[in-house]
Amino acid sequence: GENVEQHPSTLSVQEGDSAVIKCTYSDSASNYFPWYKQELGKRPQLIIDIRSNVGEKKDQRIAVTLNKTAKHFSLHITETQPEDSAVYFCAASTQGTALIFGKGTTLSVSS
Amino acid sequence: GAGVSQSPRYKVAKRGQDVALRCDPISGHVSLFWYQQALGQGPEFLTYFQNEAQLDKSGLPSDRFFAERPEGSVSTLKIQRTQQEDSAVYLCASSLRITGIYEQYFGPGTRLTVT
Numbered sequence: 001g002e003n004v005e006q007h008p009s010t011l012s013v014q015e016g017d018s019a020v021i022k023c024t025y026s027d028s029a030s031n032y033f034p035w036y037k038q039e040l041g042k043r044p045q046l047i048i049d050i051r052s053n054v055g056e057k058k059d060q061r062i063a064v065t066l067n068k069t070a071k072h073f074s075l076h077i078t079e080t081q082p083e084d085s086a087v088y089f090c091a092a093s094t095q096g097t098a099l100i101f102g103k104g105t106t107l108s109v110s111s
Numbered sequence: 112g113a114g115v116s117q118s119p120r121y122k123v124a125k126r127g128q129d130v131a132l133r134c135d136p137i138s139g140h141v142s143l144f145w146y147q148q149a150l151g152q153g154p155e156f157l158t159y160f161q162n163e164a165q166l167d168k169s170g171l172p173s174d175r176f177f178a179e180r181p182e183g184s185v186s187t188l189k190i191q192r193t194q195q196e197d198s199a200v201y202l203c204a205s206s207l208r209i210t211g212i213y214e215q216y217f218g219p220g221t222r223l224t225v226t
Contacts (some may be wrong), residue, residue, distance in 0.1 A: 006153075009128065032213045034214070041220045043217040089153050091153075095213070096142070096206060098144065098156040098166065099144070099146075099154070100198070102150070
């Protein structure tokens with residue numbers, strides 16, 4: 001079955017810096033890759049997603065890139081703010097079925 | 112509009128008790144998913160429904176776990192004879208999942224503590 005690896009497990013940046021989180025997946029049939037942000041005690045919230053027919057997608061300060069050949073995808077956050085501090089999860093899915101999640105990255109943005 | 116809701120938000124059960132967790136998906140969402148999230152970990156898939164049909168239950172950890180969605184809307188996850196290792200947050204998500212719309216929206220979860 002699918003396996004998703006996520007790095008780093010923790011990431012500390014200064015306000016205004018960029019943050020990059022990377023994930024790899026194993027199943028070449030996976031074609032949908034969402035990213036979720038989860039604050040302590042809250043539900044995971046979808047922040048951006050990408051499909052396998054697209055190489056890059058951007059939404060304001062957030063962007064995601066996908067390399068199908070290498071089976072990896074990355075989340076880029078620019079101009080980080082303290083409110084970006086949270087746990088971020090990548091996930092992979094085939095045709096919108098079960099999401100297989102990475103273990104998460106705890107992002108801390110200090111002002 | 113209203114998002115995914117779950118009840119109860121917190122449940123304490125003594126080892127060996129049965130529990131039932133409820134999920135109300137977003138109205139009109141065809142697909143419904145259950146995930147288990149242990150402390151400090153990512154959500155792990157349990158089972159998935161499309162309308163009332165349970166299409167995948169490969170993630171259910173044992174036969175003590177059972178899920179149903181009899182009318183294709185509300186779903187219940189039942190855990191029989193709870194064990195301490197069942198302590199986790201149980202998340203429900205729903206999705207339109209039609210014509211390539213794959214986004215899954217999560218409920219707030221039920222935190223289950225087995226003592």
